[in-house]
Amino acid sequence: MKPHEDAFGREIYDYFQGGEAIEIVERDDGFLGVSMGPGAYLSQYPDWSAYQKEALRFVQGRTLDVGCGAGRFALYLQEQGHEVVGIDNSPLAIEVCQQRGVQDARVMSITQASRQKLGQFGSIIMMGNNFGLFGSPQRAKWLLRRFYHMTPANGRIIAESNDPYQTDKPYHLDYHERNRKRGRMPGQLRIRVRYLNFTGQWIDYLMVSQEEMTGILAGTGWGVSQFINSESGMYAAVIEKSA
Numbered sequence: 001m002k003p004h005e006d007a008f009g010r011e012i013y014d015y016f017q018g019g020e021a022i023e024i025v026e027r028d029d030g031f032l033g034v035s036m037g038p039g040a041y042l043s044q045y046p047d048w049s050a051y052q053k054e055a056l057r058f059v060q061g062r063t064l065d066v067g068c069g070a071g072r073f074a075l076y077l078q079e080q081g082h083e084v085v086g087i088d089n090s091p092l093a094i095e096v097c098q099q100r101g102v103q104d105a106r107v108m109s110i111t112q113a114s115r116q117k118l119g120q121f122g123s124i125i126m127m128g129n130n131f132g133l134f135g136s137p138q139r140a141k142w143l144l145r146r147f148y149h150m151t152p153a154n155g156r157i158i159a160e161s162n163d164p165y166q167t168d169k170p171y172h173l174d175y176h177e178r179n180r181k182r183g184r185m186p187g188q189l190r191i192r193v194r195y196l197n198f199t200g201q202w203i204d205y206l207m208v209s210q211e212e213m214t215g216i217l218a219g220t221g222w223g224v225s226q227f228i229n230s231e232s233g234m235y236a237a238v239i240e241k242s243a
Contacts, residue, residue, distance in 0.1 A: 007198035009092025012038045012070045016096050028190035041070040051228045055236035061122020067130040071097035115150045124157045131161040135204035137216050144220035157239040164207040166233030
């Protein structure tokens with residue numbers, strides 16, 4: 001990633017340094033949205049949703065935080081006594097993690113993670129809607145099989161997603177239909193982050209219903225043991241190895 005492409009990391013870094021920052025998310029159909037932004041990425045445990053707090057109770061052992069951002073979940077788990085490795089493809093986000101006290105934070109994308117590079121983990125967390133980092137059902141199945149070999153027999157994935165069908169907005173429903181016509185899942189987004197004069201790279205980002213998540217997990221050696229719901233479309237899943 002070139003420095004001018006690290007829009008996500010720059011907004012976090014500027015906010016961490018005491019500045020103001022607004023994150024704009026651009027979708028490939030031209031839709032522009034304002035996210036919760038860096039304030040959420042640097043939030044603390046008391047500010048988190050009840051379902052997020054409940055999900056983290058299932059974390060066990062050495063933990064890989066995929067898409068760790070500014071390190072909010074990694075720092076909390078460290079305080080609880082877990083050894084945590086945080087990975088993110090944003091160099092500036094990782095710099096913020098390190099300055100905030102994440103003991104092991106590395107610039108690495110989800111597709112680069114492997115047992116050879118990182119070792120074994122009792123838990124892999126994909127919080128902050130980061131099930132989306134799988135990008136597509138095909139890549140999800142490939143990475144889930146890799147995660148299978150990065151974890152012991154009782155290993156877990158704690159993942160957060162957003163049901164894309166919990167909307168009545170025409171511009172989202174039209175996008176769902178556009179995706180169907182292109183052979184994509186309705187909640188498979190093509191997005192990039194914009195901040196000031198920084199423009200991130202285009203990425204695929206996958207939002208799924210609970211039924212769709214269950215379908216994606218089929219045949220990967222993983223299955224959902226529990227869904228943890230919220231009052232919105234957001235939810236967390238405790239995913240364990242299936243027989």
